[in-house]
Amino acid sequence: MPFGPNRDKEPTTRQGDQHERDSQIKAVPSVSVVIPTYREAENLPSLIARLKELRTVGGMDLELLIMDDDSRDGTREFIEGLGEEWVRLFIRTSERGLGPAVCDGLKSAHGDVIVVMDADLSHPPECIPALVEALGAGHDFALGSRYVEGGSTAKDWGFFRRLNSRVATLLAKPFTDAKDPMSGFFALRRSACEQAAHCLNPIGYKIGLELIVKCECERVKEIPFHFCDRKAGESKLTLAEQARYVRHIRRLFIYKYGAWANLAQFLAVGALGVIVNLATLTLLMDFGLGIKFSIAAAIAVSMAFNFVLNRRFTFSHARNGSVTKQFFGYIGACSLGALLNYFVACGLSRQFPSLCPQLAAAGGIIAGVGANFLFNQFAVFKTEKATEEERAVV
Ligand code: GDD
Ligand code: MN
Numbered sequence: 001m002p003f004g005p006n007r008d009k010e011p012t013t014r015q016g017d018q019h020e021r022d023s024q025i026k027a028v029p030s031v032s033v034v035i036p037t038y039r040e041a042e043n044l045p046s047l048i049a050r051l052k053e054l055r056t057v058g059g060m061d062l063e064l065l066i067m068d069d070d071s072r073d074g075t076r077e078f079i080e081g082l083g084e085e086w087v088r089l090f091i092r093t094s095e096r097g098l099g100p101a102v103c104d105g106l107k108s109a110h111g112d113v114i115v116v117m118d119a120d121l122s123h124p125p126e127c128i129p130a131l132v133e134a135l136g137a138g139h140d141f142a143l144g145s146r147y148v149e150g151g152s153t154a155k156d157w158g159f160f161r162r163l164n165s166r167v168a169t170l171l172a173k174p175f176t177d178a179k180d181p182m183s184g185f186f187a188l189r190r191s192a193c194e195q196a197a198h199c200l201n202p203i204g205y206k207i208g209l210e211l212i213v214k215c216e217c218e219r220v221k222e223i224p225f226h227f228c229d230r231k232a233g234e235s236k237l238t239l240a241e242q243a244r245y246v247r248h249i250r251r252l253f254i255y256k257y258g259a260w261a262n263l264a265q266f267l268a269v270g271a272l273g274v275i276v277n278l279a280t281l282t283l284l285m286d287f288g289l290g291i292k293f294s295i296a297a298a299i300a301v302s303m304a305f306n307f308v309l310n311r312r313f314t315f316s317h318a319r320n321g322s323v324t325k326q327f328f329g330y331i332g333a334c335s336l337g338a339l340l341n342y343f344v345a346c347g348l349s350r351q352f353p354s355l356c357p358q359l360a361a362a363g364g365i366i367a368g369v370g371a372n373f374l375f376n377q378f379a380v381f382k383t384e385k386a387t388e389e390e391r392a393v394v
Helices: 012-025 044-056 075-082 098-108 125-136 159-171 190-199 207-214 239-257 259-286 291-314 323-351 357-380 388-392
Strands: 031-037 062-068 087-091 113-116 141-145 186-189 220-224
Touching: 031 044, 031 098, 031 125, 044 062, 044 075, 044 125, 062 075, 062 098, 075 087, 087 098, 098 113, 098 190, 098 207, 113 125, 113 190, 125 141, 125 186, 125 220, 141 207, 159 239, 186 190, 186 207, 190 207, 207 239, 239 259, 259 291, 259 357, 291 323, 323 357
Parallel strands: 031 062, 031 113, 062 087, 141 220
Antiparallel strands: 113 186, 141 186
8 A cells, every 4th residue: 555645536627627616617606505304394494494495585595404413303204294395305214313413414315505404493494605605705614603703602611621622633634624514504516425425434413524524525615603512312422432533533644644544653652662661670670570571571561561552552453464474573573673773773873983872772663663563554454455435434
């Protein structure tokens, strides 16, 4: 696998041209509003009435796709009773969840522009024209934002909910400068979605972030809005959802940074391995074992620890391979790395006698760790059999 982004990339210029064409085609684009729902029957009457205003008063060519995970709370009866042809209800029974529901909606939408929002009236439908206009003005992605000037959240957001939202936003920093990438209220062109449809893999709530990254939306415009707390029903954002977010961020890293993401994980595991090594050494010496034995045991324990973590995280794309083969391959790669470390350090101190030994050793370490990583990446945990889809789900 090459270093760098792991994707079949359309050249940015082509994508840019495409976007330019899109925004020039129609001055008044048709809009598909995709709303994932689970037990939102109580909120639908008011939501649909407000969306209808955009059609009747605002003259918008708007269709609504309700992606319901078989709520059985009267949602179906209500929509069928409405008899509005612009409201399309999808009852989903497989692959449930907000992310997959939105993805299904993206695929079924007919509009030039797709808007995604919540059903619980947290997101004001009246902001939709501003989101659509931002795309018309040449932006790739319009994001309803709570954290830009003019945006706000309900006052009674507790400390932990605010902290949670801030930490999650920080984790998304490597992917976008947007102030509110966690927002579930956004708009983008349907053509941009189609281009990334094959690699969308939302495992949690942050479908907007997934789309910004995978549809390669560089020009993100944030539109301020006031996030109201839901009036009826319950939030489905659980702790498990937040753990899923961390996994999602890791996947996006691997997607966006390819082998560089593997190197970052390899180095993080290595740093943990140093701690394990020193802790083991200290423990064994405390038990009165000899220094030579303790050093050897600490090396063995930290190597085993690093192997397990690297197999599980750094090279998780290859975790279907034989453990025994990978283990011996790993030991081989580490030994080669150690030999290189030794020779480079000795070579440096011979070549530059005035260099302090620590610097020579540091040079050795860099060469050793680098070789160790490359052997593991390209020989021990081979990636050539992993398809893009397999890599997308690591
Ligand atoms: N189809 C389907 N399946 N829809 C779901 C599911 C599901 O499993 N779980 C939730 N939804 C729908 C809800 O019915 C609602 O319309 C929307 O997805 C958001 O769910 P909430 O339960 O209201 O989430 P939240 O208010 O805690 O989170 C919102 O705010 C976050 C930022 O604070 C969402 O907008 C998130 O996307 C956003 O990140
Ligand atoms: Mn909500």
